[in-house]
Amino acid sequence: MTTLNVGLIGVGRMGRMYGQYLARRVPGVALAAVADQKPGVAEAFAAEFGVAKWYPNHQDLLSDRTIDAVAIVTSTSTHKEVVMDAARSGKAIFCEKPISLTLDDARAMIQTVEAAGVFFQMAFQRRFDAGYLAAKRKLEAGAIGDPVMFTSISRDPYPPPLAFCDPKVSGGLIADMGAHDFDAARMYMGEVRRVHAIGGTLAYPEMKSVGDIDNAIVDLVFRNGTLGVVQLSRNAAFGYDIRGEIWGTKGSIQIGYYRQTPILILTPEGIAHDAVPYFMERFEDAYLAQIQNFVEHVRKGLPPFITAADAMAALGIALAANRSLREGRPVDIDQPEA
Amino acid sequence: MTTLNVGLIGVGRMGRMYGQYLARRVPGVALAAVADQKPGVAEAFAAEFGVAKWYPNHQDLLSDRTIDAVAIVTSTSTHKEVVMDAARSGKAIFCEKPISLTLDDARAMIQTVEAAGVFFQMAFQRRFDAGYLAAKRKLEAGAIGDPVMFTSISRDPYPPPLAFCDPKVSGGLIADMGAHDFDAARMYMGEVRRVHAIGGTLAYPEMKSVGDIDNAIVDLVFRNGTLGVVQLSRNAAFGYDIRGEIWGTKGSIQIGYYRQTPILILTPEGIAHDAVPYFMERFEDAYLAQIQNFVEHVRKGLPPFITAADAMAALGIALAANRSLREGRPVDIDQPEA
Amino acid sequence: MTTLNVGLIGVGRMGRMYGQYLARRVPGVALAAVADQKPGVAEAFAAEFGVAKWYPNHQDLLSDRTIDAVAIVTSTSTHKEVVMDAARSGKAIFCEKPISLTLDDARAMIQTVEAAGVFFQMAFQRRFDAGYLAAKRKLEAGAIGDPVMFTSISRDPYPPPLAFCDPKVSGGLIADMGAHDFDAARMYMGEVRRVHAIGGTLAYPEMKSVGDIDNAIVDLVFRNGTLGVVQLSRNAAFGYDIRGEIWGTKGSIQIGYYRQTPILILTPEGIAHDAVPYFMERFEDAYLAQIQNFVEHVRKGLPPFITAADAMAALGIALAANRSLREGRPVDIDQPEA
C-alpha cells in the first residue's frame, strides 16, 4: 500500500492535535499540506512539523491533486461548505463532530458526498476509547444480559468562551457537549424514539446573555422501549467528569475514572487523589486511534467506521432535546425540527 | 427522664427489625407491647424478646393506657386507619414510610394528628445514614458551592412478590422505591416544582400483569430552578445499588459504596470484590438511629425530626411522577392528582 | 440450653465494650456480675447496665458459685494470676490478648487450665472479622493457588499513653500491636520458623525514655519456606490503617479498607474521603462476634475457637522479634527467649 497524502484543514486546538498525530504517529500517512484562514497559522504549523505545503484557505488545498484525503477540523458552522467542496474535489473526508448545526445542512452535505462517491468518516472519538470499546464488547458478549437503561455524564471543568456558547455558533450546551453522549447511547442501545430535556443557567449567569444554559438533563426513550438519561454540565469544578453506565437485566457496566496521577495522599484532612483535568488527558489515545482508523480505512478501502448517518442521528437527538427544552414537553425524534 | 413505653404495631419484616431494636438497643425505652393481626405472630415475637404484652390487633394495643408511644409498621394501605386511631388514643406516633397511597388519605391523617395534638414522626431512614448526613453537613458548610443538580439512584437486587407490585397495594415502583429519593432530593435541594417520568417493564415481563414497571427515570425541576434526576430499578442483579450525587457550582458530593466485605480478590479473571446485598446490610445503622431518634425526641419533648409535611411532599412528587408516566408529559407539583 | 451466667473481670475500655455486648447483644447469656479493682467502677457499670452483682476484685467474683464463665479483660500483666485463679475456681475462661508478657507465664497458665480441665478461649478478634474470614474461605477454596507471601500492616492513629508503652507493661510495640498480625500470619500460612525485626523511635522521640519504638518491620519465614512481613506503626496520622495481603501462586487476596463514611467530596483541591478512625469503628462487629462465639462454644460444649496454643505461638513470634531487634540478627522461633 502506498502512503496516503493527507491535507489538514483547520489548525485550531483540535486541528493541531490531529496534525501532530498525522505528522508523527500515524503509520502509512504523510501530512502533505495544511490550510488555515487565519494568517500565518498554517505556515507556522508547516514549519514546526516539517509539512511541505501550506495554504491560506481550504479551496487551494483541495485543488492540490497530490492530496488524497482531508481532515476537516474547522468550526462547525463552516463544515457544510468545506465538506461539500472536499467531496466535489474527490478527496476522502474525515470530519470533526458535530456534522453541522442543522439537519438540513447535514442532508445537503450527505447528498453531495454520496453524489461524489467519496469516503466520509465522522469523528466521535469515544468510539475509540478503550473503556467505551471494552464496554461494547462486554455488552455484546452478554455479560449483563439485555441493556435496559443507559446513563451518560459529560461535565466540562469550565465553560467555553462566552462567544462560543451562543447556540447559533456551537449549537448550545446540548448539541455541543451532548453529541458524544447521544452517539454512545445509539452505539449501546439503538435508535432513540423520544427525548425530554430540562436545563438551566445555574452556575454562570452571564451565559443567559447569549442564550445558553450550563446544566441539562436529557431523558431518552429508545425505540425498543429501553431508557436513557444524559447529564451535561459546564461546571465540573474539580476536573473532567466523563462517565457512562449500561444497566442490564443481569448486571451493569460502568465506564470512566477520576484519578489521573497514580498517587494517593493520606493525611488528617482525608484520603485524596487528583482528577482528570480535561479531554486531552482523558481521550488522547482515542483521538490518535480515531485518526489512525480513518487513514487505515481509506488505505484499505474499508467502509467508514462512523458514518454520516451516525452524525445525522446524534444531531437529530440534540435538536429534539433543544426543542423539548424550549417547549417544555417531550419531543419525538421523527419531528426534531419545528 | 422516665422510660418510654412503646407499643409495636405490625410485626412483619420491618416490624421485627424495629422490635428488636426497641427491645435491645434503644436506651430509655421499654418495648411494652406488640400487636399483629396475623394469628400467633405477636405472641411469638413477645415470647422471643421478652415483651410483656401482646395483642391481636392495633385497637387493643392502643387501649392500653400504659403505652406512651407506638411504632406503626403495618402495610401502607392500613396506615390511615391505624395512625388515626393512634392519634385519637393520644399516643406519640412513629410511622413507617410511605405515609399513605393518596394525598387525600395523608391529609385526613394529618388533620387527625393535629387535632389530637400528638407527636407524629415519619420514617425516612436515609436521613439518619452517616453518608447522607455527612453530605448534608458538607453541603451546608459550602464545600461544593451552590447545588445545581441532584442525582439519586435506587436499585433493588430483585423485585418484591408480584402481588406487592400491584400499584394499588404498594403504589408501584415510583411511589414505593422513589419515596426515599424524593425525600433526599428535598433535603438537599428544596421543594420540587415539576416532574417528568419515563419507565418501562423491561426486566420482568410478568409485572405487566399487575400494571407495574421495573425501571424508571424521574426528572425533577426544583422551585429554585435547579435540576434533579432519580433512577429506579428492580433488577440490580449484583446487589443493592444506592447512590446519590449533589452537584454544585464548586464541586460535587457523591454518596454510596459497593463493597460489603473488606477483601479484594486479584486473579487472572480480574480484580473483584463483592457488593452490598440489600437494604439491611446498607442501612442497618440508620434504621437503629432512626428509632432511637424517635424515642429521644418524644422523651425530650423535641419536635419530630421528619414531619408529616415531609411525608406529604415526598408522596406528592411520587404521585405527580406516576401521572407524568401515564400521560407522557411533565406534571407540575401543584396538580399531582388528576 | 440454659442461660450462661457470665462474670466480667476488668471494666476498662475493652471491658466496657465486652460488658455492653454481654448485657445486650449476646443471645443465651446473662451478665451476672462484674468486678474491677478500681473503686466504684464495677458498681457504676452494674448500675448503668442493670447487672445484678458487682465485686471489688476478681477473687470475690470467682467465689460466686452462680457464675459459669468469666471474661478476663484486665491488664496483661495480671492475666497470669486471674486466669489461674479462674481455672482453679472451675469457670470457663475468655482471655483478652495477649495471653501474658512471657512464655513462662503462659506455660504456667496453660498447665493450670489443663489441670483444672476448664474451657479456655483466647481473644484474637480479627479471626471474626468478615474480611479476614472471607479471605480464609477464599484461600481454602483455592482462589489464589498456594500462598507464598503474607503481608500484614497494623498502624494506630496515635500512640498509647507513655506509661503503657513501657515494654515491661505492654510488651512494647511488637508484642502489643503485632499479636494480631502474628496470629493472622499463622492462620493463613502456618507456623513460623524464623523472624527478623528492624525498628526505630522515629515519630515520637519521647518513647525512647521508656524504651519503646514506634515503627517496626518484622520479617517472617514460615516452616514451609514461605515468606511474610509485618509492618507496625503508631503514627497513622490519618486514621487506623489495617491491611493484609495473602499473595499466592495464582492470585492475591487483599484485606482492608479506608473509607468510613460513604461519601466522596470532589473539589478543585482533589477527590477525597475520610478514613476509619480507630479499632472500634473497624472491628466492632468482630468483637461482638467473638464474645458471642465464646458464649456459644461454652454453652454447646464445643472446643475453643482460639486456643491457648494459638496464644503461645503468637507470643513466641513477638518475643523472638523483640530479641531480633535487640540483637540485630534473625532469630529462630524455637529459641525465642534468651
Next chain:
Amino acid sequence: MTTLNVGLIGVGRMGRMYGQYLARRVPGVALAAVADQKPGVAEAFAAEFGVAKWYPNHQDLLSDRTIDAVAIVTSTSTHKEVVMDAARSGKAIFCEKPISLTLDDARAMIQTVEAAGVFFQMAFQRRFDAGYLAAKRKLEAGAIGDPVMFTSISRDPYPPPLAFCDPKVSGGLIADMGAHDFDAARMYMGEVRRVHAIGGTLAYPEMKSVGDIDNAIVDLVFRNGTLGVVQLSRNAAFGYDIRGEIWGTKGSIQIGYYRQTPILILTPEGIAHDAVPYFMERFEDAYLAQIQNFVEHVRKGLPPFITAADAMAALGIALAANRSLREGRPVDIDQPEA
C-alpha cells in the same frame, strides 16, 4: 540548538522501544544509526523506521563521527565493554539499568567515563513516572511530615525465560527487579546502611535449577535510622503489581494503580475490573520522558538527571541483599561484596 545525532546500540525488546521513541517522539534528536550483533536485526529496524545507517556491532557505530550520543540497551553483562568503548569514543551515554553485574565492573566503567569527561546518564524510568514524581513533590512539600518507612512492591506477571534467571546473566531476582525499588528508596529516604533479605523459590520450582528465587522480601535500614521494605515476586498471576508507599509522621503517600481499562463490570459474580498487564502499559510515558530527558540534558549541557553514582548505590544494595540471602544475616552496605 542543533539536532542531536543519536546511535542506538542494542535492538532487543527495550532497544526497539527506545528506538521508536528516538525516531518519532523525541524533539531535537535524529536517530542516526542503530547497531545490533544479531544478524539482520539492526538492518531491519533501520528499514522499518527510516534510520539512515546501521552497523553489525557497537564498535563500528562508535567509530561514526557524525554520532553525538548513544543509547546503550544491550544485555547487562556487556554494559562494561560497550560503555567503556563509548566513553573512549567521546559519545554522550545513556545506559539502561542495571549498570553492571558487579561493583568492580561499575567502578571501572565510571573511571573510564570520568577520564573521558563524557556525559553519562543511567536509566531508572520510575523517576520519570507521573506518580513517583508527584510523590516526590508532595514529600518535599511536607505533605506527610518526615518520612519514616518506605514500602516498595514490584511483582511481574510471569517469570523471564529460565536462561535469563541465571544470576550470572541477570543478577537474579533481587538485582534484576529490585534495582528500581532500591533507586526509589534512595530517592525518597536517602542512603541505605544495612539490608536483610529473605526469599525462596516458591512458585516456579524449575528456577532452582539455575539458582534463582521467585519471591523475596528485603528490609532496608537507612543511614538516618528510617526503615524500608521491598517485596519482589515473579508470580503476579493477575497482571503487573507495582506499588509504593512513603509513610510519614503526618501522613502517607501511596503510589500505584491496578485498573487499566476504565470500565467496571457488576454482576452476581462480583464487581470487577482488569489489571495493568505489564511494564509497557504501566510505564510507557515514563520511558518516553526518560529518553527525552537524556536528549534534552545532553543538548542543553545540563548534568545527568540520574548519575553513575545512583547506579552504583542501587547495585550496592542489591548485592548486599543477595549476600544477606546467602548468609542468613543482615549485611551492612559498606561491605556488600564478600
